[in-house]
Amino acid sequence: MRSGIKSAAIIGYTNAGKSTLLNTLTDAGILAEDKLFATLDPTTRRLTLPSGAEILLTDTVGFIDRLPTHLVKAFKSTLEELKYADYIINITDASEDIEERERKRAVTLQLVQELGAGEKPMLEVFNKCDIALRDIPFPKGTIEISAKSGEGTQALLEKLDELVSSGKKKMRLLVPHSEAGAVTDIYRLATVLECEYTDSGALIYAECDARAQGTFGKYEV
Ligand SMILES: Nc1nc2c(ncn2[C@@H]2O[C@H](COP(=O)(O)OP(=O)(O)OP(=O)(O)O)[C@@H](O)[C@H]2O)c(=O)[nH]1
Ligand SMILES: [Mg+2]
Structure with missing residues (x-):
């Protein structure tokens, strides 16, 4: 949060392919197995999007219904x-029949909702499209991928880029030599597109989110 880098959590029912997706996107080497709850603690990796913007991507424990009450808290x-x-990537296993798929979704x-994250921007992703039943249409607006083969993941990255860049503004900033330390902050909190040292x-030409716009507005030229 302090770094100002946006983050997306990959969520979904157990076995949907969350860890596989994180591995495919970031080569994280996280255990992905055909067994329930292969992931028991969250793992976060840094990912560079097609625009060059960076995002943190977090794998999470799989959801399940009818969870024993004593486990719910854990x-x-x-x-x-x-x-x-900041964003949610909701993975659904598209290889299952429509009832299972909809129930788990x-x-x-x-x-x-219960976790208070119902208002966050969410990308709905249908995974395992390589083995999905083609006769069942996917809901409108969903992104179809195969986390295993990588198919469709480019489109997912582009959608993430759209989310991350919304609300951003490109700014031309002039940082005087006497405040050179601010250059490091700009590199940390904004996406620097160009940097030139002048007299x-x-x-610096940088893409700034709302926070960076506030922090570096005084250098705008
Ligand atoms: N055919 C196919 N299999 C996939 C795909 N993505 C994941 N799998 C398989 O589905 C199984 C579960 O994948 P994981 O990535 O461990 O699933 P998960 O959602 O992280 O599961 P939990 O950690 O238990 O919540 C593994 O056997 C994966 O190889 C895909 O796109 N196509
Ligand atoms: Mg997992």
């Missing part, structure tokens, strides 16, 4: 991550 604590995420959406200071 599960919810691992899902605290959701609270800190409903459980996941319900839990997102009057560092001339």
